[in-house]
Amino acid sequence: xxxxxxxxxxxxxxxxxxxxxxxxxxxxxxxxxxxxxxxxxxxxxxxxxxxxxxxxxxxxxxxxxxxxxxxxxxxxxxxxxxxxxxxxxxxxxxxxxxxxxxxxxxxxxxxxxxxxxxxxxxxxxxxxxxxxxxxxxxxxxxxxxxxxxxxxxxxxxxxxxxxxxxxxxxxxxxxxxxxxxxxxxxxxxxxxxxxxxxxxxxxxxxxxxxxxxxxxxxxxxxxxxxxxxxxxxxxxxxxxxxxxxx
Amino acid sequence: xxxxxxxxxxxxxxxxxxxxxxxxxxxxxxxxxxxxxxxxxxxxxxxxxxxxxxxxxxxxxxxxxxxxxxxxxxxxxxxxxxxxxxxxxxxxxxxxxxxxxxxxxxxxxxxxxxxxxxxxxxxxxxxxxxxxxxxxxxxxxxxxxxxxxxxxxxxxxxxxxxxxxxxxxxxxxxxxxxxxxxxxxxxxxxxxxxxxxxxxxxxxxxxxxxxxxxxxxxxxxxxxxxxxxxxxxxxxxxxxxxxxxxxxxxxx
Numbered sequence: 001x002x003x004x005x006x007x008x009x010x011x012x013x014x015x016x017x018x019x020x021x022x023x024x025x026x027x028x029x030x031x032x033x034x035x036x037x038x039x040x041x042x043x044x045x046x047x048x049x050x051x052x053x054x055x056x057x058x059x060x061x062x063x064x065x066x067x068x069x070x071x072x073x074x075x076x077x078x079x080x081x082x083x084x085x086x087x088x089x090x091x092x093x094x095x096x097x098x099x100x101x102x103x104x105x106x107x108x109x110x111x112x113x114x115x116x117x118x119x120x121x122x123x124x125x126x127x128x129x130x131x132x133x134x135x136x137x138x139x140x141x142x143x144x145x146x147x148x149x150x151x152x153x154x155x156x157x158x159x160x161x162x163x164x165x166x167x168x169x170x171x172x173x174x175x176x177x178x179x180x181x182x183x184x185x186x187x188x189x190x191x192x193x194x195x196x197x198x199x200x201x202x203x204x205x206x207x208x209x210x211x212x213x214x215x216x217x218x219x220x221x222x223x224x225x226x227x228x229x230x231x232x233x234x235x236x237x238x239x240x241x242x243x244x245x246x
Numbered sequence: 247x248x249x250x251x252x253x254x255x256x257x258x259x260x261x262x263x264x265x266x267x268x269x270x271x272x273x274x275x276x277x278x279x280x281x282x283x284x285x286x287x288x289x290x291x292x293x294x295x296x297x298x299x300x301x302x303x304x305x306x307x308x309x310x311x312x313x314x315x316x317x318x319x320x321x322x323x324x325x326x327x328x329x330x331x332x333x334x335x336x337x338x339x340x341x342x343x344x345x346x347x348x349x350x351x352x353x354x355x356x357x358x359x360x361x362x363x364x365x366x367x368x369x370x371x372x373x374x375x376x377x378x379x380x381x382x383x384x385x386x387x388x389x390x391x392x393x394x395x396x397x398x399x400x401x402x403x404x405x406x407x408x409x410x411x412x413x414x415x416x417x418x419x420x421x422x423x424x425x426x427x428x429x430x431x432x433x434x435x436x437x438x439x440x441x442x443x444x445x446x447x448x449x450x451x452x453x454x455x456x457x458x459x460x461x462x463x464x465x466x467x468x469x470x471x472x473x474x475x476x477x478x479x480x481x482x483x484x485x486x487x488x489x490x491x492x493x494x495x496x497x498x
Contacts, residue, residue, distance in 0.1 A: 045381035052313070053375065055382035057321035070380055072326050085379060086482075086491030087290075093498060094293025181377050182457045182497030186305035197375065197383055 014237025015150075020115065021234055023106040030102060031211070033095035038208060040088035043081055044069045048205060052196030061202060100173060106165075119153065120162050126155040145225050160214065168211050175204035280407065280423065285482040285494045298495045302425065310431050310456035313373045318439065319384035322376075324446035327415075327465065334414050334466060342450040347434070351410075351471035354401030361436055361450055364391045367399065372431055374456040376463070379496070388454055390435035390443075393470070394428040402428075402472055410479040411453050412469040417486050420464050421476045421494070422455065431456050434467065459496035461489055 016024070046064040047054070054060065056073055067077035069084065110116045125131070135156040153161065177183045177190060178200035184191040194200045222230045232238060276282050281299035285291070330338075337345050342361060350356040371389045393409075402424075409427035412419040426432055432455045436443050443449035448465030455462055473479075481489035 041381070044379075047382075052317060053319050053383045053385050055319075055321070055323035055378075055384055057323050058319075072323075073380075086493075089379065090290035090293065090491075090493055093297055093493075094290050097293050097296050179377075180498035181310065181375075181459060182301050182305060182308070185310040185457050186301075186308040188311045191311070197377065201381055 015233040016237055017113065017115070018237065019106070019109050019113070021237060023102050024234055026102040027099060027106075030095045030099040031215070033091055034099065035208070035212065037088040037092040037095070040069075040084040041092060042205070043067075044083070044085050045073055046075065047073065048202040049198035050195065050202060051198055054198040096173070096176060099169075103169060103173075116162075116165075120158050120165070122155045122158045126158075131155045132159075149225070164211070164214055168207055168214070172204060172207040172211060175200045175207060179204065283493075283495045284421075284476050284480045290493075294493055294495065297498060301495075301497050302423075306425050307429075308457070310374050313375070313385050315373065315387070317385050318373060318387055322384040322386050322439075322447070323382060324444070325378065325460070327446070330445075330466075331415055337414075338445070345450050345468075347451060347467060348469045349396060349400055349472075350469070351473050352403040352406040353397065353472050354403065357396075357400055359396070364396070364434060364436065364451075367391045367395045370430070370433060372433070372456070374431065376454075376456075376460050378460045379492070386447075387439050388433055388435050388456075389437035390433035390454070392430060393432045393434055393453065394430065396434065397428065397472065405474045406472045407474045408472075408476045408479075410471045410473055410476060411464055411467060412471075413464050413466045414468045415466055417488065418464060418466075419479060419487070420462055420481055420489065421479045422458075422462065424472075426455055426457065427472075429455065429457065457497050459498070461492060462496045 014021075042064070043066065046066050046068055047056070047060040048062055048064075049058060050061045063075075066075070067079060067081050068075045069081040071080045122131070132155060135154045139156075174190065175194065177187075178194055179191075179197055184197070191197050191200055194203060273282075276295070276299055279302075281295070281302050283294050283298040286295045345361055346358050347360075347364065348356070348358045368391070369389065370392050371387060373385060373387045375383050375385045377383045406424055408421050408423055410419060410421045422432075432453070435448070435452045435454045436450060438444065438447055438449075443452060448454075448463070448467075451467045452463060452465050453467045453470070478484075480494050481487035482492055482494045484490055
């Protein structure tokens with residue numbers, strides 16, 4: 001197993017590079033803004049459809065059982081919430097730009113510094129179901145995190161981060177853009193290959209839910225393995241826990 | 247401060263200076279080429295400017311998707327509207343024979359057109375979607391006179407940059423740039439799905455642009471003005487407008 005004793009002088013090799021730390025926190029800020037405003041926008045029509053079109057007169061694929069900020073939506077509640085869509089939409093799209101630009105910087109530098117290859121793609125010997133089973137069994141038996149876990153991600157973490165970075169975030173951006181009337185005028189396929197605008201909206205919601213699930217598990221795991229030291233690692237880069245031990 | 251960090255410091259200084267002057271040049275160019283929306287101030291300005299500029303650079307002339315006849319929605323949703331004014335009801339009782347659209351401002355010749363005047367110009371029919379900012383949508387066949395046919399017939403002056411357009415209903419107006427005003431799919435709609443445009447959908451006359459959200463398609467249209475400035479006619483910035491706080495460019 002990988003274990004390098006870390007002396008206090010090794011801050012030149014931080015747990016996370018400066019670029020990873022800065023883009024991580026920019027993503028956190030953008031994502032929180034997108035999540036809050038996304039929920040606000042959702043409240044104006046908490047119904048989801050499949051296909052190109054859908055409205056209060058067509059049967060929904062599913063609906064969220066909450067009141068709406070519009071009186072025209074049949075919700076079953078006899079009151080209407082205040083409309084917050086103006087600033088929510090402004091902030092949603094501004095935060096989306098922040099997320100896309102941050103993501104672009106992270107992606108390009110990740111390729112240049114081999115961040116993906118070194119830290120996120122599982123090592124060849126870990127690309128087996130047995131490796132997955134081993135890590136999952138470790139978690140189920142509540143085995144405490146080893147020192148190796150301080151220095152490097154295990155195969156389950158690597159696969160999760162790869163999925164978030166290369167599948168969920170690109171897909172949430174795509175499904176978002178596919179709803180834009182000017183974007184899908186310029187790129188009609190962006191919407192049609194998803195099954196239509198309402199399918200894009202439904203997928204946008206479902207991918208967002210997946211990202212929120214990731215966020216909850218991510219924060220839970222950090223809390224279980226030392227919230228302060230893990231967070232400090234992501235802020236200062238200092239390899240917190242290992243240093244405390246040596 | 248050791249040697250390396252001094253070199254780093256100088257390098258960082260150059261980078262920041264280059265970045266700031268680069269941004270200043272970009273801002274100047276953006277303004278000249280009409281890439282800055284009127285609601286570019288404030289904390290949401292940068293995001294709005296990026297969105298609007300990106301569309302004006304990459305998709306200025308793109309066409310909204312048009313659908314087959316079988317895709318026309320059986321249940322188009324007429325959004326709720328405020329109770330109609332007495333002015334509207336008076337014209338409605340006369341079956342809109344006296345409905346007039348005045349075209350004014352930076353045109354070589356201004357005009358006041360009846361619905362039958364509009365119908366003498368070349369018409370266009372398109373099966374396109376209405377997309378509401380709330381998230382819902384429907385597809386209909388929209389039939390009307392392309393706005394550019396009217397504007398070209400009257401002659402747009404070269405300094406024209408925006409179109410401000412007004413409903414007969416109080417405080418209901420909006421504005422778009424000339425790219426959207428002259429876009430082939432921007433219609434003065436007077437018919438929908440093989441019938442007159444119903445009042446619930448904005449009849450007898452609605453300015454409809456499928457590349458932007460539904461709230462830009464003002465119902466009960468009576469006046470359009472070509473202008474070089476939208477100052478005072480940006481709903482996002484006007485507390486009297488029902489679209490106060492909603493972004494001016496709704497193409498996203």
